[in-house]
Amino acid sequence: MGDEERYAAVIIGTGFGGAITGCRLAKKWDKGAVLILERGKRYPMGSFPRAPHDFARNFWAIPEEKRRRPKHVQKLVDRGEECHGLFDIRNYHHMDVVIGAGLGGGSLIYANVFMIPPDEIFDERWPSSCRRPHLLPYYQIAKEVLASRPIPVNDDPRRQIIRQKLFADVAKRNGKNSELVDINVFFGNNFQSPIAIGQQDKNRYGAIQTSCVYCAECDIGCNYHSKNTLDLNYLYVAERRYQAIVLTEHLVTNVVPVDSQEHDDPEADGSNGYRVYYRKLMSQGSQTLSAFANRVIVSAGSLGSTELLLRCKEHFRTLPRISDKLGQSFSGNGDFISFLLGSKLPANPNYGPVITQRTDYNLFQRFDPNRAFILEDASYGSVLAWFVEGAKPGFLHLGAIGRLLRHWLTQLTTGKSPGSLGWALNDVLSDDLSYHTCVLLCMGLDKSNGVMTLDENDHLALDWPFRDSFSLYRAILESSRRFASTVEAEFFTPLPTWTWPIRNNVSAHALGGCVLADDPSKGVTNAARERFGEVFGYRNLFVADGAIVPTAVGANPTATISALSEGPRDNGNRPGCESLGLEKASCCMESRARGLV
Numbered sequence: 001m002g003d004e005e006r007y008a009a010v011i012i013g014t015g016f017g018g019a020i021t022g023c024r025l026a027k028k029w030d031k032g033a034v035l036i037l038e039r040g041k042r043y044p045m046g047s048f049p050r051a052p053h054d055f056a057r058n059f060w061a062i063p064e065e066k067r068r069r070p071k072h073v074q075k076l077v078d079r080g081e082e083c084h085g086l087f088d089i090r091n092y093h094h095m096d097v098v099i100g101a102g103l104g105g106g107s108l109i110y111a112n113v114f115m116i117p118p119d120e121i122f123d124e125r126w127p128s129s130c131r132r133p134h135l136l137p138y139y140q141i142a143k144e145v146l147a148s149r150p151i152p153v154n155d156d157p158r159r160q161i162i163r164q165k166l167f168a169d170v171a172k173r174n175g176k177n178s179e180l181v182d183i184n185v186f187f188g189n190n191f192q193s194p195i196a197i198g199q200q201d202k203n204r205y206g207a208i209q210t211s212c213v214y215c216a217e218c219d220i221g222c223n224y225h226s227k228n229t230l231d232l233n234y235l236y237v238a239e240r241r242y243q244a245i246v247l248t249e250h251l252v253t254n255v256v257p258v259d260s261q262e263h264d265d266p267e268a269d270g271s272n273g274y275r276v277y278y279r280k281l282m283s284q285g286s287q288t289l290s291a292f293a294n295r296v297i298v299s300a301g302s303l304g305s306t307e308l309l310l311r312c313k314e315h316f317r318t319l320p321r322i323s324d325k326l327g328q329s330f331s332g333n334g335d336f337i338s339f340l341l342g343s344k345l346p347a348n349p350n351y352g353p354v355i356t357q358r359t360d361y362n363l364f365q366r367f368d369p370n371r372a373f374i375l376e377d378a379s380y381g382s383v384l385a386w387f388v389e390g391a392k393p394g395f396l397h398l399g400a401i402g403r404l405l406r407h408w409l410t411q412l413t414t415g416k417s418p419g420s421l422g423w424a425l426n427d428v429l430s431d432d433l434s435y436h437t438c439v440l441l442c443m444g445l446d447k448s449n450g451v452m453t454l455d456e457n458d459h460l461a462l463d464w465p466f467r468d469s470f471s472l473y474r475a476i477l478e479s480s481r482r483f484a485s486t487v488e489a490e491f492f493t494p495l496p497t498w499t500w501p502i503r504n505n506v507s508a509h510a511l512g513g514c515v516l517a518d519d520p521s522k523g524v525t526n527a528a529r530e531r532f533g534e535v536f537g538y539r540n541l542f543v544a545d546g547a548i549v550p551t552a553v554g555a556n557p558t559a560t561i562s563a564l565s566e567g568p569r570d571n572g573n574r575p576g577c578e579s580l581g582l583e584k585a586s587c588c589m590e591s592r593a594r595g596l597v
């Protein structure tokens with residue numbers, strides 16, 4: 001290992017956990033002391049794919065990973081193509097999971113919502129050091145760094161979002177509490193007076209962003225860099241200011257503790273450091289490299305971190321001491337999506353940031369753990385709206401068929417025709433299905449009792465006991481149907497995969513797998529303040545991402561993942577300061593968010 005690079009810390013993954021921890025550690029140590037490895041690509045402004053050919057390859061799939069994939073992605077892999085794209089879609093038993101791959105992790109495709117959950121979700125499954133009051137200061141720091149705020153409200157007609165008003169109105173009519181949500185979107189640096197739509201400016205960290213153009217494409221990558229994605233704040237500062245080494249398209253495959261001679265030693269406890277093995281994906285053939293690290297922070301996301309550690313524990317047997325709780329307490333955060341078509345009132349879901357409003361159903365008020373969820377006003381870009389027009393159910397074409405018959409009659413009697421292209425456009429444009437479509441995105445408190453294991457190929461498998469969370473799904477369906485009848489929709493459906501007997505859910509908010517606990521009989525990572533996030537049985541091996549979250553949070557989870565990554569506080573001392581080498585919270589609580597600048 002003679003010419004091997006040495007680092008104070010190696011961070012695996014660049015989602016919320018990795019970006020925040022990477023930035024804080026890079027700030028603490030000399031330049032070049034922190035290595036951040038990310039399997040996905042960088043996405044400079046304007047680089048997110050849109051054309052069908054490019055979009056079809058915008059998935060994560062590499063031949064060595066033998067998992068179930070969407071069919072068209074599998075075909076690409078079977079043809080030997082390596083796809084290092086943005087969307088990593090996993091099909092599991094009763095649960096599909098969508099995750100992001102790229103510099104910035106899930107922030108590249110998320111809907112920007114930053115939401116602090118209520119006190120009640122921090123129940124007995126959470127360690128006592130992680131209650132909302134402990135975490136609140138850290139939620140505030142992350143909120144400030146991520147420049148979280150509601151959509152600007154003023155008289156400018158281009159800032160009016162019809163669907164947001166519709167959702168607020170339906171909530172009022174159904175006696176529900178509804179409000180704007182905070183979103184991490186750039187409208188200019190001054191929250192009180194947004195700069196013009198489409199105008200560019202440097203954000204507080206020096207990255208150029210565009211004031212949001214309301215294109216509703218947040219979930220497929222913002223080509224304007226209007227989303228406050230992690231590559232434009234935490235990671236931007238880590239790399240540019242504090243000179244962390246950031247390598248994209250580098251996939252970590254194994255983590256091994258070393259002995260006092262720095263030889264790989266699966267018996268060691270990490271006190272002498274670790275060797276991190278990774279594959280440089282762009283190189284010809286398979287090139288495996290390694291780096292030596294005093295500390296390793298695994299931040300590959302709930303599924304990624306759990307899978308990597310499961311492989312290290314059970315397949316390579318390089319980290320055999322990890323708690324047997326590894327892989328347990330998976331939660332899809334109660335995600336449930338439904339659609340309604342042909343609402344009497346217009347919704348226009350193709351305009352504005354993807355989520356702007358939330359309606360509360362027993363999560364923030366009248367808390368009921370069996371039926372606690374929120375409803376959000378999801379949208380989708382006009383690129384997809386054309387697809388929706390094409391995919392509408394047959395009976396909604398009746399009007400178009402009627403017009404076609406009338407057209408034939410006109411042609412027969414007058415000999416005139418507007419031509420087939422004119423007809424096709426007229427058909428689509430006058431039906432205008434998208435304008436009257438609503439996407440009902442709900443998330444809430446599922447039972448968080450999914451189990452992740454390794455399958456026969458040593459890849460992650462997930463078992464989701466959906467029946468245990470039925471009270472939640474039933475409550476969501478009930479309220480979604482009520483929404484549909486309030487807007488007099490012609491057609492309502494949950495995601496087709498939910499149909500009996502398939503009962504497959506889809507989650508964009510995977511949590512758990514390496515959960516925080518007071519001891520290894522209850523979880524995988526240490527919740528004690530002085531060793532926060534450290535893997536039980538090892539020294540200086542940490543997990544920092546959605547994997548450590550013990551239960552569903554009901555709200556969109558990145559605020560909580562960010563707060564846990566910034567680190568809970570106790571009497572002015574930052575838990576994990578010593579072991580992670582971070583600064584004391586007492587000297588930086590006020591200035592820490594601004595300390596990024």
Ligand SMILES: Cc1cc2nc3c(=O)[nH]c(=O)nc-3n(C[C@H](O)[C@H](O)[C@H](O)COP(=O)(O)OP(=O)(O)OC[C@H]3O[C@@H](n4cnc5c(N)ncnc54)[C@H](O)[C@@H]3O)c2cc1C
Binds near residue numbers: 037251253508558
């Ligand atoms: C469509 C969509 C919309 C969403 N909207 C919201 C929202 O509005 N608000 C909200 O709070 N949450 C939202 N989420 C969820 C949010 O994106 C995730 O909860 C969050 O990104 C998880 O953060 P993380 O740090 O756990 O990991 P991730 O963000 O998943 O990051 C993990 C990173 O590790 C990398 N990685 C994985 N394995 C390896 C490896 N072996 N080597 C190197 N790198 C690796 C991955 O490529 C990835 O970049 C959304 C998610 C999706 C998919």
Ligand code: SF4
Binds near residue numbers: 212226
């Ligand atoms: S609506 Fe979303 S994708 Fe479009 S510019 Fe705004 S933040 Fe970017």
